[in-house]
Amino acid sequence: MEKLVACVQRKPNALCRLICFPWAGGGTSELAEWGRLFNDSIEVFCIIRPPGRGTRLEEPFAKDMASLVNEVTSVLLKEFKEKPFAFFGHSLGTYTSFAVALHLKEKYGLEPVHLFVSAAHAPNSAAYLALKSTPVPDSNSDLLACMRILGGNYELPHNEDIRRNIALAFRGETNVLKTFSFEKADMSTPFSCGITCFCGSDDKIYDVQGWKELTNGDTSFYELPGDHFYLLKPSNESFLIKHITITIKVSLMKEEKVFSSQGMQNCVPQES
Secondary structure, three states: OOOOEEOOOOOOOOOEEEEEEOOOOOOHHHHHOHHHHOOOOEEEEEEOOOOOOHHHOOOOOOOOHHHHHHHHHHHHHHHHHHOOEEEEEEOHHHHHHHHHHHHHHHHHOOOOOEEEEEOOOOOOOHHHHHHHHOOOOOOHHHHHHHHHHHHOOOOOOOOHHHHHHHHHHHHHHHHHHOOOOOOHHHOOOOEOOEEEEEEEOOOOOOOOHHHHHHEOOOEEEEEEOOOOOHHHOHHHHHHHHHHHHHHHHHHHHHHHHHHHHHHHHHHOOOOO
């Protein structure tokens, strides 16, 4: 599991696991460190080493989203079955988390207790289709320039080798995104869990309303001060951690009530 996932602080008595999916080209170290910031009720796993990143730099990137989803699912299936889990994804990581959640629901009947999505269009929106069709610059310098525009105040490392690896990862993972399609019309509402959407006030306007169509659960929307990488601000990070903690706790309580209610119904003698 360590080949793909990082857990900087094990919490065997945690009530829930939060699986974090970072943005294209980066975010692994930042999101992995969340494991030290949440209380003992939440254990954080971060998808930190997909093919083409970190210690797997020499491996080819996943050929498509299905390949990446299959790897994540096979590596973490035991953990998904073991205790409740929630997903957090930022930017491209949102779409990866959604694809994994969709696969878990369709193949194993498993569902997150909550989906936290950040800086991303709903995958059933026209804005998402437009994003997929946006060409990826061929040169690393042009690609890094686009990342600067997208990221606002996000500082790229000065080391040329690191910058090149970031550009390669961004291009490879963006190409994976282009292989993922979701057609809401082809299926019933996929989820029953709640969905919370976050975005930065100075970022582009995201089509988030479409998320309401993807669940029978509650949906909520929060705009925090900052650009595309608003979550790197300490005050916003603190808000996210507190809000995610409370939301997961409430979601677990709802699940427990539903389970208890169903259990009681099953114990009621049936009339002959």
